[in-house]
Amino acid sequence: MHVGVSTPLYGEMFSSDPGAVYDKLRANGPAAPVELAPGVEATLVTSHEAALRVLQNPGMFARDSRRWAALNEGRVPLDSPVLPMMFYRPNCLFTDGAEHLRLRKAVTESLERLNDNRLNRHVERIAGYLIDQFSPLGRADLLNDYAKLLPLLLFNQLFGCPADIGDRLTRSMSALFDGLDVIQANEDLTSCLMDLVALKRRQPGDDITSWLIQHPAGLRDEELKDQLVMLMGAGVEPERNLIGNALLLLLSGEGGSGLRIEDALDDVLWNNPPIANYATHYPMQDLDMGGVPMDAGSPVVISFAAANSDPALTDARLTLSKGAHLAWGAGPHACPAKSPAQLIALSAIECLLNALPDVTLAVPAERVEWRPGPFQRGLVSLPVRFTPAPARTTGPGVRTDPAPGGSPGGSAAAQAHPQVTAPEPVRAPQKKGWWSSFLDVFRI
Numbered sequence: 001m002h003v004g005v006s007t008p009l010y011g012e013m014f015s016s017d018p019g020a021v022y023d024k025l026r027a028n029g030p031a032a033p034v035e036l037a038p039g040v041e042a043t044l045v046t047s048h049e050a051a052l053r054v055l056q057n058p059g060m061f062a063r064d065s066r067r068w069a070a071l072n073e074g075r076v077p078l079d080s081p082v083l084p085m086m087f088y089r090p091n092c093l094f095t096d097g098a099e100h101l102r103l104r105k106a107v108t109e110s111l112e113r114l115n116d117n118r119l120n121r122h123v124e125r126i127a128g129y130l131i132d133q134f135s136p137l138g139r140a141d142l143l144n145d146y147a148k149l150l151p152l153l154l155f156n157q158l159f160g161c162p163a164d165i166g167d168r169l170t171r172s173m174s175a176l177f178d179g180l181d182v183i184q185a186n187e188d189l190t191s192c193l194m195d196l197v198a199l200k201r202r203q204p205g206d207d208i209t210s211w212l213i214q215h216p217a218g219l220r221d222e223e224l225k226d227q228l229v230m231l232m233g234a235g236v237e238p239e240r241n242l243i244g245n246a247l248l249l250l251l252s253g254e255g256g257s258g259l260r261i262e263d264a265l266d267d268v269l270w271n272n273p274p275i276a277n278y279a280t281h282y283p284m285q286d287l288d289m290g291g292v293p294m295d296a297g298s299p300v301v302i303s304f305a306a307a308n309s310d311p312a313l314t315d316a317r318l319t320l321s322k323g324a325h326l327a328w329g330a331g332p333h334a335c336p337a338k339s340p341a342q343l344i345a346l347s348a349i350e351c352l353l354n355a356l357p358d359v360t361l362a363v364p365a366e367r368v369e370w371r372p373g374p375f376q377r378g379l380v381s382l383p384v385r386f387t388p389a390p391a392r393t394t395g396p397g398v399r400t401d402p403a404p405g406g407s408p409g410g411s412a413a414a415q416a417h418p419q420v421t422a423p424e425p426v427r428a429p430q431k432k433g434w435w436s437s438f439l440d441v442f443r444i
Contacts, residue, residue: 110208142382170434
């Protein structure tokens, strides 16, 4: 694994300019040794052609992380921040062969039952509710107040969560994504999902949880829980980054004036994919890829971002050809929810821009901060300002209180220097969680 010459995929240098790191790695060949976190070595595939070879060859590269030799031998720190994304779980992401086919069939056929019109209505209703929380203030953090919360609440809707379970699910998933007491958050997540599965076995509904239970694959309760965790994790994090990255592109004007939302989404998928490096595989035997040795049982991570910027794809990238980029993966583990994910992002952005037509960045685009870590390409925050507007829905949970300073637009100092003043985060009502407050508003 070329210990001692691995390039770190963490820290300020990487998060501020990952493209420069990928260019450096690409000079070594189709893949290169990297360090995902201190003490966690891997090989990063940077070539588009080599990435497809790995993704489309399950007979040579397995997804089951129980094959991870360094972890099995105690050479990986158990408190490493990347382990939650790499530990084995019996779901579609970490299984192979017949077991993968059985689980994936249950997931894909359940997702296929989603109706586009119904999904769009859910997004519009949740988007309107969230916008109402900050529209009277004249300022917001579109990442944490909108792009992060919208998919969390949407999955509560799609899973058929009642108020109490939905609040617990939102809290635990938020804590996991933010790295806050992850052991307790994981226990809370497991508990609320097992409660949801038990409820849906007794009282099935028109929702993904019930469809998974009813699927001929006959998933056990633990398997159901693990597929729901996978759907939530694989849906919320990428969706948050897709919405946030596209909003940054649209509001910064970097894509040109009059850029369509659809084109902004395509640009992000090509040039700033929400999941930059993932799809960890483990070689079934020692092998060589273009002069780069890969040991059996060593992590091989696909860099979707580097593969998309491969010079071999210059023509396809210039035309933003949808068929060439790897933002959705490829092969038997390709994302099964590509169409719903794009519909959700498109609808969420349309709702936001229609409700706040004069929204602008509150900081220069070059000063936005990117989250550290090797896997995602996502913003820390996206502060914006706009003309305050009254909330459009009424009911419990709608936040209409003025900002500090006594006016909806914030304090005099904030208005005098909006370009350097990040908004205070909008918080959920204290007595109720986001989901139960949403349900109160719409009497669902």
